[in-house]
Amino acid sequence: MKYYLGIYGCQMNISDAERAAAVLEQLNYKRTLNINEADLILVTMCSIRQSAVDRIHGLVDKFDVIKKSKPKLKTILTGCVLKRDKKIFVEGFDYVLDIKDIKRIPELLGVKKTLRLRSGQGKNQTDYLDITPKYENKFSANVPIMTGCNNFCSYCVVPYVREREISRPAKDIILEIKKLVKGGYKEIWLLGQNVNSYKDTSTGSEQANTFPKLLKMVNNIPGNFWIRFTSSHPKDFSEELIEAMAICEKVKPYLNLPIQSGDDKVIKAMNRHYTVESYKNKIKKLRKKIPDIALSTDIIVGFPGETKTQFNNTVKLFRDIKYDLGYISKYSPRAGTTAAKLKDNISTEEKKRREKVLTDVLKQTALEKNKKLIDTETTVLINEPKNDFWLGKDQHYRTIKVYPKSPSSKIKIGQFIKSKIIAVTPFTLSAEEM
């Protein structure tokens, strides 16, 4: 029996799919990358954008075709599914399942099987995280530290699909990471919708484990590996966390801190609870402690009512901060959110224009910064072979093409390679193996 995974969305959805895959493997299903030969198709859905939801509709159309040659095909939808969409997709899928219920897959498929769990605690919503994942990657692992979100940013569906924040016990996280490091993993991504508000009260002691404490605990695990984390909410990005990032040598100098807009009124309308000034102050403190930190942000252009002046404040912020990377998206309303009740009054053309203006500023500032890196050394974690070079990310999460120093070079996927930067573009650097 074969299963096919349709993974849509963020790293958390990849991580969820890894746990669902582990359940299926325990039922003796084998993974196939060819959807047409699957006996079971499991999809982890993303509801962040309508385009992602539309892709699932496209997939459902495919099922009817596959079912002609595989009448017993089973299909499961899980991940971030809005209540409204659950009702719609119940028609197209055999089962629509909350992600926290993936332990029920054997029962749904009519198989009697007791799943092997890591800790077997199983007392709260993070239960499904007890399942030892079937990791997608052999050297970089996603490790969820919490699920859910309490923030209700006005444009976002996540709190509706993942419900409130629940932190995973630190000891379970440490156990998982220790095993990964022992197994040769070189990069650990700590995941959560807002890792900065991680709070593990499971120890029963008065002092809960906070995110800075967790970072230090992970940093203390012996081994040669990098620590990264996402996502961070600026309102919860604390000085204590800056301190922890600065002293933990395994936490690499890269931070994604989504500001979403460079205008206070728009930030307020987004229900984000910080100001441009408070954000900039935090960046200033961070750069003081970690001068070479690489920064990225997320921006929504064309939020309802965003005036040209307000957009220009975001442009100004981009010029001031000089980000290394930016994830710029055009606003689109998501049903059920409070922003969806506002008039989506910025035309598609204008949203595209704003996206381009910001991208151009970003390219310019990133290129200026990258030019200063020529002839400097960096360490690259290799993740993909190409024709005449290897692709990887360095400590600062920069994309680097590494050219081998000789035809007999022994570069491999999942290796740290010392390299010297020889050429740059705004978002990709070229380097020679040293």
Ligand code: SF4
């Ligand atoms: S912090 Fe805001 S944007 Fe992030 S998941 Fe929560 S509601 Fe969505």
